[in-house]
Amino acid sequence: MSFRLKLMLPLLAVFTASVGYPLLYAFYLSLTNYKITARYNTRLVGLKQYIATLQDPNYWNALQVTGTFVLLAVFIEFWLGLFIALALQKQKRIRNFTRSFLLTPMFVTPIAIGLLFRFLLHQQLGVIPTFLDKFGFSYDFFGPGKALYSIIFIDVWQWTPFMVLLLLAGLEGLSRSPFEAAKVDGASAFFTFRKITLPLLVPVISVAVLIRALDAMKVFEYVFAITRGGPAIQTMTIQYYTYQTGIQFYRLGLASAMSYLLLIIVMVIVVILFKRIESTRKNP
Amino acid sequence: MTTLNSTRFKPTWTSAGNSLLILMALSVFLPFLWLSLGSFKTGAQLNNPALLFFKPTLENWKEVLRSGVLESAYRSAIVGLVTVSLSVVIGSMGAYAISRYKTGGSSTRFGILAAQVLPPAVLVFPFLEVSYKFRLNDTLFAVIISHLSFVLPVITWFLIGFFDAAPKEVEEQALVDGLSRFQAFRKVVIPQVAPGIGAAAVFGFVLSWNDLFYALILAPGNSATLPVKIASFNTFRGVELGAMCAAILVAVIPVLIVSFFIQKRLVRGISGGAVKY
Numbered sequence: 173m174s175f176r177l178k179l180m181l182p183l184l185a186v187f188t189a190s191v192g193y194p195l196l197y198a199f200y201l202s203l204t205n206y207k208i209t210a211r212y213n214t215r216l217v218g219l220k221q222y223i224a225t226l227q228d229p230n231y232w233n234a235l236q237v238t239g240t241f242v243l244l245a246v247f248i249e250f251w252l253g254l255f256i257a258l259a260l261q262k263q264k265r266i267r268n269f270t271r272s273f274l275l276t277p278m279f280v281t282p283i284a285i286g287l288l289f290r291f292l293l294h295q296q297l298g299v300i301p302t303f304l305d306k307f308g309f310s311y312d313f314f315g316p317g318k319a320l321y322s323i324i325f326i327d328v329w330q331w332t333p334f335m336v337l338l339l340l341a342g343l344e345g346l347s348r349s350p351f352e353a354a355k356v357d358g359a360s361a362f363f364t365f366r367k368i369t370l371p372l373l374v375p376v377i378s379v380a381v382l383i384r385a386l387d388a389m390k391v392f393e394y395v396f397a398i399t400r401g402g403p404a405i406q407t408m409t410i411q412y413y414t415y416q417t418g419i420q421f422y423r424l425g426l427a428s429a430m431s432y433l434l435l436i437i438v439m440v441i442v443v444i445l446f447k448r449i450e451s452t453r454k455n456p
Numbered sequence: 457m458t459t460l461n462s463t464r465f466k467p468t469w470t471s472a473g474n475s476l477l478i479l480m481a482l483s484v485f486l487p488f489l490w491l492s493l494g495s496f497k498t499g500a501q502l503n504n505p506a507l508l509f510f511k512p513t514l515e516n517w518k519e520v521l522r523s524g525v526l527e528s529a530y531r532s533a534i535v536g537l538v539t540v541s542l543s544v545v546i547g548s549m550g551a552y553a554i555s556r557y558k559t560g561g562s563s564t565r566f567g568i569l570a571a572q573v574l575p576p577a578v579l580v581f582p583f584l585e586v587s588y589k590f591r592l593n594d595t596l597f598a599v600i601i602s603h604l605s606f607v608l609p610v611i612t613w614f615l616i617g618f619f620d621a622a623p624k625e626v627e628e629q630a631l632v633d634g635l636s637r638f639q640a641f642r643k644v645v646i647p648q649v650a651p652g653i654g655a656a657a658v659f660g661f662v663l664s665w666n667d668l669f670y671a672l673i674l675a676p677g678n679s680a681t682l683p684v685k686i687a688s689f690n691t692f693r694g695v696e697l698g699a700m701c702a703a704i705l706v707a708v709i710p711v712l713i714v715s716f717f718i719q720k721r722l723v724r725g726i727s728g729g730a731v732k733y
Contacts, residue, residue: 175637176557183550183612186542190605191571197582256480259473272716274480279715281666283683284704287690288487291494291697297503299490329483337722361469386573393668393683397690411669414577419673424581431577442573 202428209422221429233405234413242388245327253335261343278333286397289326316403323394323407342376378449410434494701502697516698525703528685535596536664539603540657547612555619571609576669579605594677602670607660618652655718662711682707
């Protein structure tokens with residue numbers, strides 16, 4: 173056995189056990205009518221669970237909720253993160269401390285952040301509503317039509333630092349010469365930002381947005397901690413809906429079909445965007 | 457004219473930037489401040505969120521110690537340490553093979569990248585099913601296997617980048633000097649990337665420490681890890697609210713301390729060379 177194969181073998185073995193095998197098993201489960209409460213009646217039902225999923229309006233709702241969540245959250249995180257990264261780059265004093273401090277939210281377990289904000293924003297007990305009350309505003313952060321935006325706000329609070337981390341690294345890796353040339357030509361700060369900084373940063377931006385978007389699709393903890401999908405199904409994200417179907421309603425077969433459809437969507441997005449990023453990398 | 461312009465504009469941009477940073481620092485700081493205060497408040501004091509000065513109570517912290525938060529922190533630490541140790545040993549060997557010998561070509565690299573974006577909902581039901589079959593449900597073993605599914609790819613991905621960046625000359629010299637290839641890998645290559653391995657290990661540990669989804673489904677009861685335990689404080693009854701604040705702090709403090717030390721290397725790892733052009 174060759175040296176490199178010996179090195180690879182443990183990785184292959186554990187990878188097969190912890191990723192490959194479950195992936196295949198999930199596909200098998202998605203073709204059965206498996207229910208935890210009726211496990212001895214399990215049989216293959218073909219694509220029935222997939223058809224049921226596609227005909228389920230709640231599944232489409234979950235996709236829509238998750239889509240709205242990802243688009244809005246990542247959009248805000250990107251622009252906010254970009255401005256913070258620019259400000260950090262220009263900052264003169266106590267640089268290292270500011271950086272470390274602003275990045276802290278992304279290291280905290282999301283369930284803790286969820287519970288923290290559940291309480292901070294709670295209508296009767298929360299600091300923020302109490303504060304708003306004093307100025308005569310009343311705002312129910314987790315009420316109908318508002319809960320999803322509050323969840324998005326929490327995601328922005330926790331994950332903008334991640335954008336900052338990547339964008340700042342990108343900014344500091346840019347070559348200085350185009351900026352010096354722009355300065356000599358007397359270009360305004362805004363012009364420099366739009367015509368030089370942004371275009372040069374595109375490769376980094378696409379990677380950062382892609383990573384963040386794929387991660388945001390997995391949103392679960394905030395919903396679990398705060399709304400449990402409500403009011404009605406307004407914050408029912410795809411991960412939470414699958415969890416509910418599989419764990420609370422015991423329908424592992426159906427839940428597996430749901431997650432497999434999601435997997436297909438995710439993989440299509442990854443492959444398309446990956447090819448795009450590769451092509452911008454080749455001809456910048 | 458141009459110098460005039462830039463001197464006139466520069467201070468406004470800089471002060472706008474600094475104001476933004478101060479605002480952001482406050483928005484990070486205040487929730488943590490509230491959390492720390494809340495962990496020393498009594499139930500009645502918690503009903504008044506604007507209360508800043510009060511006589512602190514240690515009741516919440518005692519309640520946290522009674523309710524087994526420390527035990528679940530201990531379990532989380534075990535899961536994290538075992539997962540990360542396995543991942544570092546297995547991942548560094550594999551990453552070296554992938555980086556130096558291009559094992560499997562670009563499809564191996566893509567496979568490792570793709571494993572990181574798998575929705576956890578796909579893998580969790582098979583884990584649950586198999587752990588039922590072997591009567592391993594509600595054990596740390598099941599949680600460790602599931603955590604390997606995302607920690608191992610991340611650590612391997614980090615390490616591929618670090619091995620790619622390490623110079624080849626030293627290890628070639630070691631081979632000339634009569635070391636076997638495995639000795640050269642262990643005694644020459646590994647020390648070169650040791651700081652990177654450290655950062656990857658800490659990041660992997662944080663990922664495992666923070667996971668709720670797998671742990672909640674695979675071990676919701678007697679083997680609850682820290683995030684699962686914290687989730688169980690989800691209530692609005694006064695006493696438990698203060699305890700919840702304390703429990704959250706138990707989860708937050710170690711991670712915050714650790715995160716301060718690895719941030720610089722983290723950038724290179726996460727972006728996997730994508731940031732470097």
